Each structure stands twice: as C-alpha cells, then as structure tokens.
Amino acid sequence: MDFAFSSDQELLRAAARDYLADRMSNDRMVALAESEAGTDPADWKAIAGLGWLDPELGLLEHAVLAEETGYALLPAPWFSTVALTWPLLDDELRGAVAAGERSATLAWAESGGPTTIADAAARSTVKAAGGALTGTKLTVPDLTSVTDVVVVATDGLYAVDVTANPGVVVPRSTIDKTRRLGELHLDGTPARKLDASLDALADVRRRAVALAACEATGVAQRALDIVAGYTKERQQFGRVIGTYQGVSHRVANTFVATQLTRSIAYWAAWAVSADDAQADLSVAAAKATAGENSVFACEQAIQCHGGIGFTYEHVLHRYYKRAQWINGFEGPGRKHRAAIAEELLGPAA
Amino acid sequence: MDFRDTPEEAAFRADLRAWLEGALGKDWADQAPTVGRWNEAESRAWSKKLYDAGYVGITWPKEYGGGGHPHEFQGIFLEESARMSAPDHIGGIGLGMAGPTIIAWGTDEQKKRYLAPLLSGEEVWCQGFSEPGSGSDMGAAKTRAVLDGDEWVVNGQKVWSSWAHIADWCILVVRTDPEAEKHRGLSYLLVDMHSPGVEVRPLRQITGDPEFNEIFFTDVRVPRESILGQPGDGWNVAMTTLLHERGTLGFALTAGLEKAVNRLVQLAKEPGPDGTRPADDPVVRDQIAQFWIDLQGLRFTNYRALTSLQKTGVPGPEGSMAKLHWSETNQRLTSFAQNLLGLTAQLDGDGAWWDGFWTYMQLRSRGNTIEAGTSEILRNIIAERVVGLPKSR
Numbered sequence: 001m002d003f004a005f006s007s008d009q010e011l012l013r014a015a016a017r018d019y020l021a022d023r024m025s026n027d028r029m030v031a032l033a034e035s036e037a038g039t040d041p042a043d044w045k046a047i048a049g050l051g052w053l054d055p056e057l058g059l060l061e062h063a064v065l066a067e068e069t070g071y072a073l074l075p076a077p078w079f080s081t082v083a084l085t086w087p088l089l090d091d092e093l094r095g096a097v098a099a100g101e102r103s104a105t106l107a108w109a110e111s112g113g114p115t116t117i118a119d120a121a122a123r124s125t126v127k128a129a130g131g132a133l134t135g136t137k138l139t140v141p142d143l144t145s146v147t148d149v150v151v152v153a154t155d156g157l158y159a160v161d162v163t164a165n166p167g168v169v170v171p172r173s174t175i176d177k178t179r180r181l182g183e184l185h186l187d188g189t190p191a192r193k194l195d196a197s198l199d200a201l202a203d204v205r206r207r208a209v210a211l212a213a214c215e216a217t218g219v220a221q222r223a224l225d226i227v228a229g230y231t232k233e234r235q236q237f238g239r240v241i242g243t244y245q246g247v248s249h250r251v252a253n254t255f256v257a258t259q260l261t262r263s264i265a266y267w268a269a270w271a272v273s274a275d276d277a278q279a280d281l282s283v284a285a286a287k288a289t290a291g292e293n294s295v296f297a298c299e300q301a302i303q304c305h306g307g308i309g310f311t312y313e314h315v316l317h318r319y320y321k322r323a324q325w326i327n328g329f330e331g332p333g334r335k336h337r338a339a340i341a342e343e344l345l346g347p348a349a
Numbered sequence: 350m351d352f353r354d355t356p357e358e359a360a361f362r363a364d365l366r367a368w369l370e371g372a373l374g375k376d377w378a379d380q381a382p383t384v385g386r387w388n389e390a391e392s393r394a395w396s397k398k399l400y401d402a403g404y405v406g407i408t409w410p411k412e413y414g415g416g417g418h419p420h421e422f423q424g425i426f427l428e429e430s431a432r433m434s435a436p437d438h439i440g441g442i443g444l445g446m447a448g449p450t451i452i453a454w455g456t457d458e459q460k461k462r463y464l465a466p467l468l469s470g471e472e473v474w475c476q477g478f479s480e481p482g483s484g485s486d487m488g489a490a491k492t493r494a495v496l497d498g499d500e501w502v503v504n505g506q507k508v509w510s511s512w513a514h515i516a517d518w519c520i521l522v523v524r525t526d527p528e529a530e531k532h533r534g535l536s537y538l539l540v541d542m543h544s545p546g547v548e549v550r551p552l553r554q555i556t557g558d559p560e561f562n563e564i565f566f567t568d569v570r571v572p573r574e575s576i577l578g579q580p581g582d583g584w585n586v587a588m589t590t591l592l593h594e595r596g597t598l599g600f601a602l603t604a605g606l607e608k609a610v611n612r613l614v615q616l617a618k619e620p621g622p623d624g625t626r627p628a629d630d631p632v633v634r635d636q637i638a639q640f641w642i643d644l645q646g647l648r649f650t651n652y653r654a655l656t657s658l659q660k661t662g663v664p665g666p667e668g669s670m671a672k673l674h675w676s677e678t679n680q681r682l683t684s685f686a687q688n689l690l691g692l693t694a695q696l697d698g699d700g701a702w703w704d705g706f707w708t709y710m711q712l713r714s715r716g717n718t719i720e721a722g723t724s725e726i727l728r729n730i731i732a733e734r735v736v737g738l739p740k741s742r
C-alpha cells in the first residue's frame with residue numbers, strides 16, 4: 001500500500017503551484033473574472049507549454065493539477081478540457097489541444113432532460129442528421145472560452161467547432177465568473193461524429209467527479225489559508241481574533257473538513273485510475289464530500305472575516321461560488337449517498 | 350500511489366483472515382452482538398492467543414517481542430479485525446500508549462523488562478495523568494515524587510484512570526521539582542500497581558460500569574531507575590504518549606467505527622420494534638451512507654498520516670484530527686442507532702435489543718469527546734499547532 005503521490009507527481013505539484021502563484025495571483029484572476037472574455041488565450045498557450053495538456057499525463061497527474069488549479073481558481077478551460085472531455089477526444093483534437101491550439105468542453109444537459117452526465121446517454125434528445133446537429137444544450141461549462149464542444153446526441157458523441165459556428169453559443173450570466181455556463185443552440189449545425197461511443201460517458205463521469213473532488217480540495221485549502229492568515233492578524237478588543245475559540249475552533253473545523261475531502265478525493269482519483277472494484281463507491285463518496293465540505297470551508301472563512309468577508313471586493317466569494325459550482329455538478333450529495341446506501345443496504349422496499 | 354496490497358501485504362492479510370476465522374469461527378461477525386459477552390479471563394486468553402500467533406505489536410522491534418513490520422501491516426490487522434468484529438486485546442493502554450512511549454524513551458533494560466509481557470497481555474497498564482485539579486491542564490499535576498536514597502516516594506491522587514483496577518503497571522506523571530516552571534517540574538515514572546501504598550477505588554461511569562478509577566498513592570516507593578527520560582522530562586515524555594494516544598490509537602478507533610458501521614447496517618436491515626425495516630426509510634439510508642463516508646474519510650486520512658509516521662516514528666499533531674472526528678462521528682452514529690429503537694432502547698436487561706448493545710455504545714460514546722483530550726482541547730491543538738494560529742491562553 002502506498003498512499004503518497006510519487007516524487008515526480010510532487011514535483012509537478014510544486015511547479016504548478018509556483019507557476020500559478022506567479023502568473024495567476026488573486027488580483028489577476030479577479031481581473032480576468034470581471035473581464036468580458038473571462039479568460040486570456042495566452043494562459044492556455046502557457047499551460048500547454050508547461051505540459052498540462054500532454055496526452056501522456058495520467059489521472060493522478062490530472063488530480064494534482066486539478067487541486068492546484070482549484071487553489072488558484074485558474075480561469076481557463078483546463079477542467080472542462082481535461083476532466084470533461086479527455087477520453088472522448090480523437091487524435092486530431094488531442095494533438096491540437098496538447099499544442100494549446102484548441103480547447104474543449106462537454107455539453108450534456110437539456111431542459112426537462114438530462115441534468116447530469118450520468119443520465120446524458122439515456123435522455124439526450126439532440127438529433128444528428130446528415131452530419132449536422134439540432135437541439136439545445138444547457139449549462140455548458142466554459143462554453144464561451146473553448147474552441148470545441150463535445151455534444152451528447154441521441155446516437156452518439158459529436159464534436160462541434162464553435163469558432164466556425166459562433167452563432168450557436170449563447171453566454172449566460174453565471175455567479176462563478178471563472179467557470180461560466182452557456183447555452184448551445186444547435187440548428188442544423190455542422191458536427192463531426194467522434195469514435196468514442198455513448199458508453200464512454202461512464203468513464204468520463206468517474207474521472208470528472210474524481211477531479212472535481214481534487215479541485216474542491218484546492219478550493220477548501222485556499223479558504224483555510226486565507227482564514228488562517230486573517231485571523232492571525234486581525235485584532236478586536238485588543239486581541240488577535242484567532243485567540244478567540246469561537247473563531248479558532250471554526251478554523252480547526254475547516255482544517256478537518258479540508259483533510260477529509262483530500263483523503264477521499266485522492267482515494268477516488270486513485271480508484272478510478274486503477275479501475276479498482278470500489279471505484280464507483282469512491283466516486284460517490286468523493287462527490288458527496290467534496291461539494292459539501294468545500295462549501296462549508298468557504299462559509300467558515302467568510303464568517304471569520306466579518307463584514308469584509310461579505311463584500312464583493314474580497315476574494316473569498318469567488319472560492320465560495322466555485323465550491324457551490326462543484327456542489328451542484330453531477331447532482332447533490334444526497335443522490336450520491338443514495339447510491340452508497342444501495343450498495344450497503346440493498347434496494348429499499 | 351497504489352492503495353492495493355503489495356504481495357507481502359496480501360499474504361499477511363490472507364494468513365490473518367484465515368487465522369481469525371479459525372480462532373473465532375467463520376460466522377462470528379454475523380452473530381448479534383451482546384454487551385458483556387467478554388470477561389476479563391476470556392480477554393486475557395484471547396490476548397495471549399493473538400500474541401502467540403504474532404498479531405500483537407506488529408510494528409514493534411523484533412528484539413522486544415514485536416513483529417518488526419511496517420505500519421501498513423498494523424492497518425491491515427485493524428481492518429481485518431474490524432471486518433470480523435474480533436474482540437480487542439486487553440492491553441489497549443499498554444499497546445497504544447505505554448509501549449510506544451517506552452520504545453521512544455526507554456533504556457534497553459526497560460524495553461526488555463516491560464514490552465514482552467505487555468504484548469502477551471500478561472501485564473496490563475494504566476495511565477495516571479489526570480488529577481482532580483488538573484485534567485485538560487495536565488501540566489498542573491500535583492502528585493509529588495521525592496527522591497529518598499535510591500527510591501522515589503510518591504504521594505498524591507490520580508483520577509479517571511481506565512482499567513487501573515486490573516492493571517499491573519501505571520505510567521505516572523508526577524511533580525519532582527516544585528520550584529521549577531510548571532511543565533519543567535514533571536517526571537514520568539513506571540509504577541508497579543501492586544506496590545504497598547497504592548489504593549484503587551473504582552468509579553462507576555454513566556454506563557453503570559466501573560471502567561475507570563481513582564488511584565491514591567501514600568508513600569509509595571518506586572525504584573529510582575523506574576523513570577522514562579530524566580527527571581524534569583515528564584512533560585515531553587507525556588507528549589509522546591498523547592501523540593500516540595490520539596494518532597496510533599486513533600487508527601484502532603477507526604477500526605472500531607468500522608465495526609459500528611457494520612453493526613448499524615445489520616440493525617437497519619432487520620425489522621425494528623415496529624416490524625418495519627429502517628433500511629426502507631430514505632432518511633435512514635442517507636444517514637447510514639454519510640456514516641460510511643465519514644469512516645472512509647478517517648480511514649484514508651489515517652493511511653495518509655502513515656507516511657509521516659513512517660518517517661519519524663511518532664504520529665504528528667494531525668492525529669488530533671482523527672481522534673476528534675472519530676469521537677464525534679461515533680457519538681452521532683450510536684445516537685442514531687439508539688434512536689431507531691425508540692423507547693425499546695431504554696431496556697438494558699431482559700427483553701433488551703441485542704442485549705442493550707446500542708444503548709451501551711451510545712452512553713459510552715459520550716466519554717469519547719472527553720477522554721484522551723476533550724474536543725475543545727483537540728480543536729485548540731489543531732488551530733494552534735497545525736494551522737498556526739496564536740495561542741488562546
């Protein structure tokens with residue numbers, strides 16, 4: 001048994017953390033979040049140059065990067081490309097992604113239809129006819145910042161080049177401005193059928209949830225670091241507020257929640273990477289834990305900041321909204337606990 | 350990163366599983382649990398059996414009767430024991446606290462003298478840290494030890510000392526230098542509980558069982574060399590004990606939680622007092638899944654902490670987190686189970702559900718957030734020593 005990342009993976013983590021601390025300060029992240037485009041294509045090129053889009057990377061390397069990009073709240077479609085589409089891309093797209101020329105996301109949700117990747121294959125209604133797609137997809141992550149969209153249709157998976165068909169993209173105002181959602185309005189839009197079948201979505205979902213849990217770990221860790229920093233400095237009644245147990249015990253609880261999230265996220269990442277017998281259970285546990293715990297961590301951090309923590313100017317709400325994004329992704333914790341209960345208790349009468 | 354067993358670990362696990370099934374019977378874990386099925390004589394016999402099979406002190410040095418295995422093997426032992434609901438070794442305090450402290454601080458003679466009988470269950474240890482006036486603030490201990498020739502003479506009182514009524518030895522924190530600054534005046538003695546002047550008075554707990562005790566020391570004479578570290582080292586030696594109490598023992602406690610989750614699953618699948626199965630209620634299902642998730646979180650947190658344990662031999666202060674989360678989860682879980690039984694849970698004699706198992710477990714769990722450092726103290730430690738906030742005092 002070996003529960004640690006390899007030394008190469010730790011080197012990758014250190015390099016990513018250094019790079020992001022240098023190039024994606026909170027100030028720059030906020031500036032991008034508030035900009036029209038929401039992202040800077042130069043960052044995408046840089047990420048490719050760092051090797052973060054290399055086809056050789058395995059899920060554990062992705063896990064390390066997901067945690068670090070969550071910690072920095074990197075406003076680039078790295079998660080959408082790597083966590084949502086990676087196994088679906090054909091060689092052509094993968095090569096272009098690795099070169100930093102293209103980026104991708106997945107469109108699965110529909111109104112009154114599928115809301116999760118889990119039920120996308122069975123419930124999608126987008127139709128293909130003569131190499132063109134028709135139908136509408138909702139809540140597509142990073143839709144305005146990617147070049148290509150993998151669309152779940154009734155008979156398979158299709159790639160739509162949105163740079164060639166910009167009219168299909170309808171941006172939607174999103175609280176997490178570093179990972180915006182958009183609508184895809186397809187109306188006889190040219191599309192290329194991918195080799196990957198609808199069955200591949202099960203694998204995508206497991207990877208995506210494991211990586212979202214790693215990202216949530218980074219989000220929770222950042223909230224913890226921010227609140228620790230503030231409560232060490234801020235004084236009230238002539239004392240540093242971190243000496244009040246009403247404050248410090250919230251910080252301790254945040255630490256506990258962060259560690260538990262990390263442990264389960266790493267477990268899920270490993271279990272999916274190894275196709276372990278408990279992979280599905282670990283993914284359910286990761287989804288339930290990561291969403292709720294990262295939200296909890298941010299809420300504790302906001303409370304311990306007082307009024308400043310409630311302002312739009314302070315960075316905490318950005319992390320909070322990402323935590324909420326993760327919490328909503330692939331359905332609430334309760335759904336995943338129901339899946340675990342099915343395994344532990346068998347079906348309910 | 351590979352969570353799977355190595356071939357050596359897999360072989361160890363397979364042997365252990367076969368051994369446990371042979372020693373306890375294959376269907377041991379499926380039987381409804383009872384309170385008090387296990388008595389002291391049986392517990393001692395079981396401990397000896399475990400020891401003879403090589404399953405006690407798995408990570409301890411071979412020369413002192415241990416197995417010399419890496420810490421993962423201890424993890425496997427705990428997992429398999431939990432899976433089988435195997436009973437515990439009688440010497441929890443010796444294995445989890447006294448032994449590791451002796452390994453860290455003891456002289457070679459001390460290790461030779463104390464470790465093997467501790468492992469075999471022949472000699473049971475208790476912990477004499479808390480006093481009526483100093484619990485959380487252990488550094489304020491008042492029990493005195495004064496050197497008289499080649500012996501320490503001990504006078505004072507300890508309290509809440511678990512298993513002192515069956516113990517042969519005590520790890521005792523005493524004040525040897527009343528002039529020194531609070532923490533510097535302490536020393537750490539190894540005291541024979543059969544010495545003249547030691548008096549143990551059992552105290553009943555809220556479960557009704559007398560598990561912990563008062564210990565009175567009146568002119569108790571302890572050989573000068575029965576000390577761990579030097580006079581004045583008592584605080585540091587005690588910190589080693591507490592890190593193990595929360596870290597090493599925390600690992601074992603997680604295994605205990607696994608047993609409890611398994612028992613809860615078993616309970617939910619059976620028709621309850623009203624004839625319906627709790628497992629058919631969606632709220633119950635949601636809760637049980639959450640307990641299972643909490644258990645996995647603890648398990649993998651413990652395993653990740655092994656990396657640091659492997660390097661230093663002493664668990665880090667993160668061990669406080671495992672103890673904290675375990676204790677609070679165990680309280681929620683046992684209260685939840687007790688609640689499933691409604692008023693029936695009041696019965697603890699004839700007609701009691703599973704011999705009153707859940708009621709006992711629930712009541713006992715209230716001690717979990719007090720013993721081995723209260724939840725408040727553990728949160729202080731996490732905030733101050735792990736996260737780095739300023740001291741609250």
Ligand SMILES: Cc1cc2nc3c(=O)[nH]c(=O)nc-3n(C[C@H](O)[C@H](O)[C@H](O)COP(=O)(O)OP(=O)(O)OC[C@H]3O[C@@H](n4cnc5c(N)ncnc54)[C@H](O)[C@@H]3O)c2cc1C
Nearest residue numbers: 476477478479483484485509510511716719720721723725
């Ligand atoms: C089941 C059980 C078994 C035990 N076994 C042993 C044993 O074998 N050996 C042994 O030596 N002791 C044992 N103890 C004693 C245990 O270690 C103490 O009870 C514990 O350390 C608390 O000390 P106290 O009882 O004096 O309470 P106090 O320290 O007086 O605490 C009372 C309350 O005040 C809070 N408090 C105290 N200080 C602070 C602070 N700085 N910040 C915030 N809150 C604070 C505590 O959290 C608690 O809620 C056992 C206790 C129990 C319940």
